[in-house]
Structure formats: structure tokens, C-alpha cells
Amino acid sequence: MPTHPLYTRFSAIRKRSFARHLDLFLTTIYLRSVDGRLQHIRQDEYRCFHPAAEERAAYLRSHQARSLGEPFAHGQTVQCLEIAIRQWRAENPALEAELQSIHNQHHCLSAEEFSQLVSSQTGELACEYCELTESDFRELIERGLVRTKRLSTRGSTFEFDCRDPEQGYTGNNVALCCYWCNNAKTxxxxxxxxxxxxxxxxxxWRQRLSTQASVHNNDQGQNV
Ligand SMILES: [Zn+2]
Known part of the structure; x- marks a missing residue:
């Protein structure tokens, strides 16, 4: 069902999931290397990839660095990691495409598993944590009740979250959640x-919706 709207949403979430996962993988390879060089990466290495807790912690630390000049590993900085990853990606587009296909099979939900996350009651995606639905977020965004500026570049407001990060994307370990819950939960x-x-x-969120609903009850409210 490649043209189905649900599949389009699934593809977008899966694509973002790969981008994050590849970043985690390359950061881990960087940490495990003796000199911080990303070389000789094998497909089976990615297929079996399972970062240790301290590697995940180091990865998160690299994302939380206040400046790229912060020390990271091998006596180098977060910027060195950035450059190594960028360089690897520029030099290995074919391998990256192969890793993406491995990701889709081994490190992500299938389209079928994804479709089971859609509420049978409303036919919508809903955040497992805050329980708001797609139409709730659509309404918030369309009415300008969301302050997040980068949202337009992110497409869907829904993401996959591993309930237990150390277990990865095994079927029942994956939750569907909104961008805001995912960022807050870490x-x-x-x-x-x-x-x-x-x-x-x-x-x-519901307070914002109800306040605005009463203000605009007779105009925009009808469009959502
Ligand atoms: Zn949420």
C-alpha cells in the first residue's frame, strides 16, 4: 500500500528513525576505534549493532555539548566526531543505503506493526505517553498554539521511542509518541x-485547546 497516507507517515517516521540510529551507530564505532577513524564498517556489524549503556550515554553527551570544542574521545572534540561522521557519509552513500535497508528490517517497526499502533477507536495515531492524537496536534499547530519553531522541518509530529533504550527496536519495546514527549522523556x-x-x-495542551476554542468558537474552530 505504498500510496496510502498511513504508509506515507510510516515512511517519514522510519526515515527519521534511521537518521538517528545511524548517528548513534557511527558515534559508537568512533568510540570503539583506536584513533577515532570510521573505517571498514561492515553491514553485519550494523545488523547486530547493540550499543552498551555507557556508549549511549556518550552519544547523548555529544548531542548535549554546549560547544563543538568540548572534549569527547581519543583526546579529540565533539567537532572531530561531527567531521568524521560527515566525511564517512560523503564517502559511503551506497553503504549508507544498504544500512538503511538493514535498519528497516532489523532496527525498526514493520509497516504492519506500525498500523497496529493506530487507534482502533479513532483511526488515528496517538502519543502513548500524553495520549494526544494527530488531530489534537493538527488543531494546535493550525491555530498557532504551538511555539516550537523547528516543527515545520520535521514533518510528522510523531516519533518512535524505545521504552527501554537498551533493548532497541524490538516489536513490543517501541512506543509511538509525540515530538514533545520524546524530547522530554530522553x-x-x-x-x-x-x-x-x-x-x-x-x-x-488541552488547556490551550479549550481556551482558544472559546475565543474562536465562531470562526477557525469550524475548519479543524
Ligand atoms: Zn506526547
Missing amino acids: DEYSVKEFKPVALALAAV
């Missing part, structure tokens, strides 16, 4: 710990 909180936070965020 790797720090367990699903159980994060749930009340997400429900508090949901209350804020």
Missing part, C-alpha cells in the same frame, strides 16, 4: 516515571 526516565509528566503536559 533516556533518563522510565515509561512509568514519565507517564505522570506526560499527563501533566497533556493537561497544558
Whole structure:
């Protein structure tokens, strides 16, 4: 069903999932190397890729660096990591395409598993944590009730999140969640710990929706 709207959304989420996963993989290879060079990467290495907790922590640290000049590994900086990854990608487009296909088979949900995440009640995607649906977020965005500026470049507001990051993309370890919950949860909180936070965020979203609904009850509200 390649032209089905649901498949289009699945493809977008899967593509972003690969971009993040490849970044994590290359960062881990960089850490494991003796001199910080990304060489001789094999497909089977990616297929079996499973980062250790400390490697994931180092990866997150590289993303949280306040400047690219911060030290990272091998006596080098976060910028050296950035350059190594960029260079590897420029030199290996064919291998990257092969890794993407491995990702889609081994490190991501299938289209069928994805379709099971769609609510049978509403026919919509919903965030597993805050429980808001696609149409809730569409309404928030269309009414200008979302402040996130980078959203337009991200396409869908939904992402895959590994409930237990160390287990990766095994079927029942993957949640579908909104961009905001995913960013807030990070790797720090367990699903159980994060749930009340997400429900508090949901209350804020619903407050925005209800306030605006009463203000614009007679105009834009009809369009959503
Ligand atoms: Zn959410």
C-alpha cells in the first residue's frame, strides 16, 4: 500500500528513525576505534549493532555539548566526531543505503506493526505517553498554539521511542509518541516515571485547546 497516507507517515517516521540510529551507530564505532577513524564498517556489524549503556550515554553527551570544542574521545572534540561522521557519509552513500535497508528490517517497526499502533477507536495515531492524537496536534499547530519553531522541518509530529533504550527496536519495546514527549522523556526516565509528566503536559495542551476554542468558537474552530 505504498500510496496510502498511513504508509506515507510510516515512511517519514522510519526515515527519521534511521537518521538517528545511524548517528548513534557511527558515534559508537568512533568510540570503539583506536584513533577515532570510521573505517571498514561492515553491514553485519550494523545488523547486530547493540550499543552498551555507557556508549549511549556518550552519544547523548555529544548531542548535549554546549560547544563543538568540548572534549569527547581519543583526546579529540565533539567537532572531530561531527567531521568524521560527515566525511564517512560523503564517502559511503551506497553503504549508507544498504544500512538503511538493514535498519528497516532489523532496527525498526514493520509497516504492519506500525498500523497496529493506530487507534482502533479513532483511526488515528496517538502519543502513548500524553495520549494526544494527530488531530489534537493538527488543531494546535493550525491555530498557532504551538511555539516550537523547528516543527515545520520535521514533518510528522510523531516519533518512535524505545521504552527501554537498551533493548532497541524490538516489536513490543517501541512506543509511538509525540515530538514533545520524546524530547522530554530522553533516556533518563522510565515509561512509568514519565507517564505522570506526560499527563501533566497533556493537561497544558488541552488547556490551550479549550481556551482558544472559546475565543474562536465562531470562526477557525469550524475548519479543524
Ligand atoms: Zn506526547
